[in-house]
Amino acid sequence: MANPSLLILPGDGIGPEVMAQVRRVIDWFGANRDLAFDVSEDLVGGAAYDKHGTPLHDDTMARAQEVDAVLLGAVGGPKYDDLDFSVKPERGLLRLRKEMDLFSNLRPAQCFDALADFSSLKKDVVAGLDIMIVRELTSGVYFGEPRGIHKEGNERVGINTQRYTESEIARVARSAFELARKRSNKVCSMEKANVMESGILWRQVVQEIHDAEYPDVELSHMYADNGAMQLVRAPKQFDVIVTDNLFGDVLSDCAAMLTGSLGMLPSASLGLPMANGRPKALYEPVHGSAPDITGQGKANPIACILSFAMALRYSFDEGENADLLEGAVQKVLADGVRTADLMGPEGGSPVSTTEMGDAILAAL
């Protein structure tokens, strides 16, 4: 049987630096765990724009549709700030999400014991935190039509459309309920049903799917503004949170920051099963391209490495190997190995991106 295929899109900023460490990890699994991948690499975001004048070339898009999983680094940077909307680095990422139909975005917010002190929150509020935000990723105001800026009389008017169909809500709700069953069996759905009709439909459909298919899962509903409050006040009350594309964007970033270590957080974006039974999938760290530290060897590769661990788990059903990799990361942290972003006020000397890779390989 052919090896499973991976498309690597390092992207912009620190993307290539952290991805270099992921490649070493991938190679390690090939050499030591009989788990070889066919790896190809291509451009996305500003890097693709610089070469092709578009943030995602059609050939790359086609390749992403064929492979078993895509690993992405990060997109964007100040260099591209003034580009037209249609060719901004972000459009490359959004096109991948939309055309691969990656409707279920899993964003774990997990607080690593060794790092609980890094949070701006009190230790007892976040120690042991382990929540999973399931964000709808292919619809809502990100993609709704009509959209754009036009003139009405003398004035410019900016328009976007929040639009959700029943089936779009149903499928992401199912993926949240499935996940909850493997965790603490609790889902909280967030919207603004008190002011938005799309939120009313969201709440109704989530409730219907629950009642018909997942009555065993504990379901609650919360307004998204209260959700933001509760995440700050007492995040451990949550297990799985399911929400739409825009609320998910803001709330998952809020949740990520609770952990205090953004450089640690991976994400998975999953779509429908392909012919081989694997879901369409893209994995990427939650952190961005971090232009301020690009090229300095300071970036923390762990979020990107843990994204590969998610790929092992969700695309390749290699739970044991995912555990192995996650365990190696835990061990390295427990041993006190720290990139610059993980240095506390007490100081110490940080390791470089490559040295963090070295340490994780050694722990494997």
Place this chain on the structure above:
Amino acid sequence: MANPSLLILPGDGIGPEVMAQVRRVIDWFGANRDLAFDVSEDLVGGAAYDKHGTPLHDDTMARAQEVDAVLLGAVGGPKYDDLDFSVKPERGLLRLRKEMDLFSNLRPAQCFDALADFSSLKKDVVAGLDIMIVRELTSGVYFGEPRGIHKEGNERVGINTQRYTESEIARVARSAFELARKRSNKVCSMEKANVMESGILWRQVVQEIHDAEYPDVELSHMYADNGAMQLVRAPKQFDVIVTDNLFGDVLSDCAAMLTGSLGMLPSASLGLPMANGRPKALYEPVHGSAPDITGQGKANPIACILSFAMALRYSFDEGENADLLEGAVQKVLADGVRTADLMGPEGGSPVSTTEMGDAILAAL
């Protein structure tokens, strides 16, 4: 000259309980500071629905347009959860905001020294925090058309429209810049210009107003998801934040929770100047109707009392009297007077709503 007029709308849940204390404070200013108001009272929210079958009677709406300022308690409660969207308690509040054209919603997130320990954030992250969120309140996805739930084939589809005109953005931007000039002269504007055209227009117009009219104010732009992160990570980096209706809803609640004491936070919603030069204005606490503690005499009246202090400052140009009232609240807190929501783990015995009112009157 006639006394300035106040319309009091206690609303639902703990609204009437906390408003009773505000009335005592209003009376105190009449008796002791030569500052008498013509006060009338009426229904809003569920209370209005129970009596009139609508969450805001037309007569109440008309009265709100005439008075110098409206003070509102809170709306909503589980009793009304299953009402049709069009008569939900929230619609009463939204109608007031829209028809009074209260486009500038000021939400201070201030951490009171005596209460810094209540925050779920570390004390050094929030001690001394004093930021002002200026939220656009009459447009955006809250009011945009088309909206609703309809059928397409076999499916229900939920739609809302995010819509901003240039002048809507310009006027709230101006109000943020004006405020910044009286504070630390720094504005951060938040949107999702990387994915939404309405966000691009928002960013452009805020920048244009800045360059043309407020070049002395320091202006930055931030994506709203990063904004949520930065609020959690290091909120003291901000002075004034200006953002749209929906992001403002979520981000201001997030910011409010940073302070750890929601029962303390007032808000002002301001519109255009009336014939007498005063702005159309509505003042309300940030907290909700708190059905869980309604009728138990436990509610903290301070947020509502401080909302009246904002009325003194922004509607009646009574800065000194506002200072006096805010000072009385500070003193009471410093003296250790605490309602139940302000009790730490070390315990102690909480005062009732009325006793907190007594203490504040005594401090005045």
